[in-house]
Amino acid sequence: MREDEEIPIETATLPLDAWHRAKGGRMVEFAGYWMPIQYEGIMAEHLWTRESAGLFDVSHMGQLVLTGDNVAEALETLVPGDISALKPGRMRYSLLLDEDGGILDDLMVTNSGHSFYLVVNGAVKWDDIAHLRDNLSDEITLNHMDDHGLLALQGPKAVDVLTRMGLTPLQPGWPAVSELVFMQASPYDWNGVPVSVSRSGYTGEDGFEISLPGEALTAFADALCAMEEVKPIGLGARDSLRLEAGLPLYGHDMTPEIDPAEADLGFAISKRRRAEENFPGAARILGHLEDGPPRKRVGLTVDGKLPVREGAKLFDGEDEIGVVTSGGFAPSVGAPIAMGYVPRDHAVPGTAVAAEVRGKLVHCTVTAMPFIPHRYVRKQGA
Structure with a gap:
């Protein structure tokens, strides 16, 4: 190989790769992984999710945990959301910004009580990790949960299905799965397996995202799909669902050349942060919010x-x-x-x-x- 040639990067597989293939998933390369684009057909899977419950494997996403003193304040130097105001068990959509206010990624931030849990996009997760490590102090520890998978159960019947899975709150007084509301998260036990559940998703439907150890994914996915309301759903329907919901996709509708005002994501810039004007690209973004982008x-x-x-x-x-x-x-x-x-x-x-x-x-x-x-x-x- 010549010195100027790039080393080929092998496409990675998800923990559920064999499971998807056994279910008839047609696999394509996406965000550096082999992922199912469809099983029985994009339109059928889309409509099933709108009417019942669709199971999506989103384990390509980056799951990160930040711990240390003043984590929220440190994170606010990189995102425009009011992270400090997040109460334990609450989550917020936010944006990772470059110094000029361009969007490096969109992400979900959850206050887990003693840490902050971030879900970032799979295609740029390594860039995000590098950006966080370069810009956060050494007192902040970043843990990449690469031994965990992430599933999304979406649709109007998702809550009934997940309730029947027998998830037990880890402490008395914590909410049952059915008691969670949009943008709320809590930890559970499932047959001895620690499971974190948030009532969230990217389809516009009611639903949940479920983080659990990789070795438990197959059993959990099998238990869900054993219920008649649930079918596995591929990337094709995930894209058409989020498009109907008006939800932007990073790398397509958002890039570093686009700021939050242009992307019509002004809601992600909290009132306090606007007043303080102390997030990356604040002058550009606030000017666009005031005068129009x-x-x-x-x-x-x-x-x-x-x-x-x-x-x-x-x-x-x-x-x-x-x-x-x-x-x-x-x-x-x-x-x-x-x-x-x-x-x-x-x-x-x-x-x-x-x-x-x-x-x-x-x-x-x-x-x-x-x-x-x-x-x-x-x-x-x-």
């Missing part, structure tokens, strides 16, 4: 049946104005949908634009998101 992520409905895919150019008449970052057929909508970036004066719902598909212009309309209402179970009055 030069471009903005929007939803697009599409005329006709031809899907508009990522990379399609957007036009106003003959003027190229933007680009599609995610798109495809939406089974629950019954039509193609997309999201992308347009100038702020084109971001008003109802604005007509056109997407270039195979050399032809397809008429689209800017629309508010989500395309399908979220079904999260929130705390009463929240």
Whole structure:
């Protein structure tokens, strides 16, 4: 091998790789792993999740634990969320930002009581780990839970299914699985196996994410799929579900060239942090929030049946104005949908634009998101 040649990187396998193949999963390379894109078909799996309970293997995601003095305050130097205000058992969506306010990743942060648990995207988890280690003090310990897997059980019947799994709260007074609300997490025991459960997910449906040791994944997944409400679901349906829910995907709808205001993620910047103006890229981001960003992520409905895919150019008449970052057929909508970036004066719902598909212009309309209402179970009055 010549000195200028790159060393080939072998595609990794998930702990459940053999399980997916035995279930008929069609495996593809994604985020450095072999992952199931579908089992019986993307549309069928999508609709099953909307109507019942779908089981997703998201063990490619990075699970990180931060411990040490003043962890929350240290993390706030890198993200714009109010991490210090998170109570034990509560979680928050946030963004890892570069010094100019560009989005390095989006992530979930949970206060576990004595530590902070982070879930980061699989495709950039090694970059995230390096960024955290480079920018957090030596007093903060980062543990990569690479011996754990992560499952997501999503859909309206997920709570009934998980309740029947017999998860026992680790301490008296802690909530049963059915008592969790959206963005709440708690630890449980399952037949002697420690399991962490959060009521969260990325489909727009009610559901849960479940972290547990890798050696217990097969037994847990088998127990779930033994119930008639549950089927394994692949990456294809995961993508169409999150698109209908209006949820951006890192590396597609978010990149380091895009800031949170442009990505329409201003909700992730807490009120206190806005007032303190002390997060990475604060001047740029707060300026865009106040004056309006030069471009903005929007939803697009599409005329006709031809899907508009990522990379399609957007036009106003003959003027190229933007680009599609995610798109495809939406089974629950019954039509193609997309999201992308347009100038702020084109971001008003109802604005007509056109997407270039195979050399032809397809008429689209800017629309508010989500395309399908979220079904999260929130705390009463929240």
